[in-house]
Amino acid sequence: MSAGEQNAQSPANVPDTVPPTLPSAANEPPYSIFDKRQKPLIVLIVSTAATFSSFASNIYFPALPTIADDLNVSVELVNLTVTSYLVLQGIAPSLWGPVSDVKGRRIAVPAAQSTIAIGSGVIGDITTRADRGGFTGIFQAGLLVPVAVGPVIGGALAGSLGWRAIFWFLTIYSGVFLLLLILLLPETLRSIVANGGRTSSNPITRHLLSIYQKTTKVLWDPTATPELAARKHVDVTGPFRILISKHAAPIIVFLAIYYAVWQMSITAMSTLFEDRYGLSETHIGLTFMANGVGSTVGTLVNGKILDIDYRRVKVKHEARATETNIATCRDGLANPDDDAKSEDHFPLEKARLRLVPLFSMLQCMSIVLFGWTIQYPERVHIAVPIVSTFITGWTAVSTQSVIMTYLVDVFPDRSAAASASLNLARCLFAAGGTSAVMPMVDGIGVGWAFTVCVAVQLVALLGPAVQGRCAGEWRWEAERDKRRGRGWEEDKDKENKLSGEAA
Numbered sequence: 001m002s003a004g005e006q007n008a009q010s011p012a013n014v015p016d017t018v019p020p021t022l023p024s025a026a027n028e029p030p031y032s033i034f035d036k037r038q039k040p041l042i043v044l045i046v047s048t049a050a051t052f053s054s055f056a057s058n059i060y061f062p063a064l065p066t067i068a069d070d071l072n073v074s075v076e077l078v079n080l081t082v083t084s085y086l087v088l089q090g091i092a093p094s095l096w097g098p099v100s101d102v103k104g105r106r107i108a109v110p111a112a113q114s115t116i117a118i119g120s121g122v123i124g125d126i127t128t129r130a131d132r133g134g135f136t137g138i139f140q141a142g143l144l145v146p147v148a149v150g151p152v153i154g155g156a157l158a159g160s161l162g163w164r165a166i167f168w169f170l171t172i173y174s175g176v177f178l179l180l181l182i183l184l185l186p187e188t189l190r191s192i193v194a195n196g197g198r199t200s201s202n203p204i205t206r207h208l209l210s211i212y213q214k215t216t217k218v219l220w221d222p223t224a225t226p227e228l229a230a231r232k233h234v235d236v237t238g239p240f241r242i243l244i245s246k247h248a249a250p251i252i253v254f255l256a257i258y259y260a261v262w263q264m265s266i267t268a269m270s271t272l273f274e275d276r277y278g279l280s281e282t283h284i285g286l287t288f289m290a291n292g293v294g295s296t297v298g299t300l301v302n303g304k305i306l307d308i309d310y311r312r313v314k315v316k317h318e319a320r321a322t323e324t325n326i327a328t329c330r331d332g333l334a335n336p337d338d339d340a341k342s343e344d345h346f347p348l349e350k351a352r353l354r355l356v357p358l359f360s361m362l363q364c365m366s367i368v369l370f371g372w373t374i375q376y377p378e379r380v381h382i383a384v385p386i387v388s389t390f391i392t393g394w395t396a397v398s399t400q401s402v403i404m405t406y407l408v409d410v411f412p413d414r415s416a417a418a419s420a421s422l423n424l425a426r427c428l429f430a431a432g433g434t435s436a437v438m439p440m441v442d443g444i445g446v447g448w449a450f451t452v453c454v455a456v457q458l459v460a461l462l463g464p465a466v467q468g469r470c471a472g473e474w475r476w477e478a479e480r481d482k483r484r485g486r487g488w489e490e491d492k493d494k495e496n497k498l499s500g501e502a503a
Contacts, residue, residue, distance in 0.1 A: 032125075035216045044138065045180075049177055051145060053115055054147055061150075086427045094236070096420075101232065101415070104192050105188055116423055119139050120136075121415045123136060125415075132405055133305075137302055145292070147288070147292035151284070151289075159282040183208075187209055196213065197221075197222070198225070242417060255403045255426060258363060259400065259430055261453045265370055265450065291393040295393035310351045348471075353464055356402060360399065363399070365391075369385070371449060371453075372446075433453075440452070
């Protein structure tokens with residue numbers, strides 16, 4: 001047999017026990033070992049957990065007038081219970097978010113008010129910028145289901161069993177889902193489990209994560225030791241510092257104002273529909289469905305748009321960066337830091353915040369429509385203000401989804417803290433707004449009250465304008481200073497090492 005024939009037949013002589021060679025791309029560890037089935041499941045779990053936060057505030061809106069009558073107090077005083085809840089809803093994630101960024105996502109699970117921040121942290125752990133928008137949309141959609149069905153359930157419970165049954169329902173609901181979270185949610189924090197390929201020292205967490213590791217379809221090497229993200233210390237002031245930082249403050253304050261106006265309209269709905277249209281508790285609950293459906297549908301659609309926008313901007317940016325690198329190489333001016341600079345100069349604001357002005361204007365128009373149509377119930381059919389709440393819910397939640405995704409992109413290593421800072425601002429603004437809405441309505445009328453709100457919203461549009469114009473440059477300067485600091489530390493280490501060798 002000739003040498004050529006031997007070479008041709010040699011592959012057939014390879015033993016069957018030799019494992020197939022993984023593709024070259026697989027030699028690099030994947031960003032996350034969780035596959036396309038597991039990621040939506042994990043996001044669905046944290047989204048379901050976060051529903052309690054929305055249920056607790058939305059479920060008893062239809063019963064507010066009844067509670068006021070039963071307790072012989074004013075509606076304004078009962079509205080203060082919504083205010084106090086929103087204050088706690090804002091503060092709790094600010095404490096637990098930084099804890100989950102360091103100690104793990106599962107450790108903060110018992111804190112029900114923190115599930116929104118924890119969910120954002122989990123999404124930041126398992127997704128990249130390219131697919132984060134879609135998963136944030138899924139998270140927000142599940143989170144907002146209570147906005148649609150909560151008031152319906154609350155109205156039905158209050159109408160049949162009395163308003164106290166609402167709180168028994170919340171107690172049972174939270175207990176059941178706390179148990180499901182403990183049993184189903186894996187640890188995802190990258191400083192503990194890296195890309196999901198590391199094992200945790202906690203036996204319960206280790207067993208649960210091993211199930212995901214064994215069932216994933218992502219190619220990864222179980223014998224490899226993926227690099228852990230840098231471990232940080234718990235910084236409970238982190239959300240507050242993010243809140244006042246120039247990298248986030250303009251866009252956070254903007255969203256907080258728009259969220260507050262949205263919550264003001266929702267809080268006033270039950271009293272206004274009862275007084276102006278004479279609806280019962282059950283019927284009032286049904287009027288909230290339009291707002292909830294708009295919220296849910298809007299965030300699902302917007303999540304896909306976010307991913308499409310990001311990919312489109314990224315392709316154009318990479319094409320320009322490639323042309324620039326070719327030109328510098330041709331001129332002999334290539335710089336090893338060019339790739340890092342290209343990433344720093346990525347137009348993230350353009351990729352993420354492009355639709356914010358459109359959503360903002362639509363929300364302003366829907367709020368004006370809501371206020372002035374309820375002002376004249378004898379002339380305007382109830383369907384008109386209800387339809388306006390659909391538009392308000394769609395635009396308000398779409399804006400929130402965009403900005404939450406943007407903040408996770410800007411603060412990837414502090415995603416839960418960034419989400420907590422956003423949550424803190426919006427809840428505190430909403431707390432003030434919900435306590436003031438009915439006195440405003442009683443003082444100047446429904447139409448003028450919400451017209452004043454829209455005027456404040458229009459001024460708040462300065463926030464996205466400042467963010468889009470300046471934030472990219474601020475972020476580039478911060479990254480440049482950080483690299484300089486790392487370079488100085490490396491030079492100092494080399495100097496110390498040489499001094500030690502000389503001694």
